[in-house]
Amino acid sequence: xxxxxxxxxxxxxxxxxxxxxxxxxxxxxxxxxxxxxxxxxxxxxxxxxxxxxxxxxxxxxxxxxxxxxxxxxxxxxxxxxxxxxxxxxxxxxxxxxxxxxxxxxxxxxxxxxxxxxxxxxxxxxxxxxxxxxxxxxxxxxxxxxxxxxxxxxxxxxxxxxxxxxxxxxxxxxxxxxxxxxxxxxxxxxxxxxxxxxxxxxxxxxxxxxxxxxxxxxxxxxxxxxxxxxxxx
Numbered sequence: 001x002x003x004x005x006x007x008x009x010x011x012x013x014x015x016x017x018x019x020x021x022x023x024x025x026x027x028x029x030x031x032x033x034x035x036x037x038x039x040x041x042x043x044x045x046x047x048x049x050x051x052x053x054x055x056x057x058x059x060x061x062x063x064x065x066x067x068x069x070x071x072x073x074x075x076x077x078x079x080x081x082x083x084x085x086x087x088x089x090x091x092x093x094x095x096x097x098x099x100x101x102x103x104x105x106x107x108x109x110x111x112x113x114x115x116x117x118x119x120x121x122x123x124x125x126x127x128x129x130x131x132x133x134x135x136x137x138x139x140x141x142x143x144x145x146x147x148x149x150x151x152x153x154x155x156x157x158x159x160x161x162x163x164x165x166x167x168x169x170x171x172x173x174x175x176x177x178x179x180x181x182x183x184x185x186x187x188x189x190x191x192x193x194x195x196x197x198x199x200x201x202x203x204x205x206x207x208x209x210x211x212x213x214x215x216x217x218x219x220x221x222x223x224x225x226x227x228x229x230x231x232x
Contacts, residue, residue: 007063008080011036018085025064025079029056032063036085045093048086048122055122057100096123103130111137124148132156135163146173157181160188171198178202182209190214196223203227 009021009032019039023032033044049056051066063081088096095117099106106127110118117123119139125148127134132155135143142148144164150173152159160168160177167173169189175198177184185193185202192198194214200223202209207227210218217223 005064006079009063009083010080011083011085013085023063023081025062027063028059029061029063030059032083033059042085042087043093045097046088046090048088050084050086051082055125057126091117092120092123096126099123099127099130107131107134107137110134113137115139118142121145121148125151128152128159129155132159133162135159138162140164143167146170149173150176153177153184154180157184158187160184160186163187165189168192171195174198175201178209179205182206182212185209185212188212193217196220199223200226 005025007023007025007027009023011018011021019036021032021035021039023035029049030044033047033049036042036047037044066081091114095109095113098109102109110124110127113123118137119142121142124134124138124142128138128148128151132152135149135152138148143162144166146167149160149163149167152162154177157177157180160174163173168187169191171192174185174188174192178188179202182202182205193212194217196217199209199213199217203213203223203226207229210223210227210229213223
């Protein structure tokens with residue numbers, strides 16, 4: 001006999017608990033969506049589900065793999081998973097579905113979207129995670145959002161060119177982006193490309209990063225030594 005581990009799912013909205021679902025740890029997120037559609041009459045595409053602060057977009061994920069902090073033991077020693085539900089508009093649901101279905105064209109889908117959807121962090125995050133160039137068409141405040149910009153740069157280092165001037169001058173973010181791919185340094189502010197400490201750290205990780213430093217640092221002996229371009 002195969003033992004099926006039960007999982008109690010408590011679904012909450014802004015006003016409190018909406019419903020409770022008797023599920024199982026092997027259920028996928030899509031299984032839960034379909035069950036909620038039956039119970040609540042909310043289309044699965046319009047269900048924005050969150051575990052803690054994380055928006056759940058991968059419908060293939062098993063409920064039993066979600067982080068332990070989102071599960072608590074109930075009085076019968078079973079597990080309770082706490083999920084938040086926000087209803088998306090039809091326009092949000094349709095755009096998100098197109099982005100998830102066609103990653104190569106997701107930047108075009110976002111470019112053609114109305115401004116209010118370009119300002120939707122969930123939609124923009126899904127787009128830039130699949131195509132960093134989608135950051136180009138995000139609302140201005142999201143181009144200044146470190147989470148969005150770093151996600152875009154993780155997918156494509158060249159996405160930093162679309163970030164706000166403030167983030168292009170942010171040493172921590174540029175260091176993170178350029179550590180993932182040194183080409184991101186090309187789009188950092190001139191002040192950071194002239195920051196000897198930052199350039200030194202980056203060339204120690206990848207000597208090729210020196211090509212994006214300002215001219216004065218490209219000929220700096222200490223920088224060149226760290227990049228392995230001269231003998232000690």
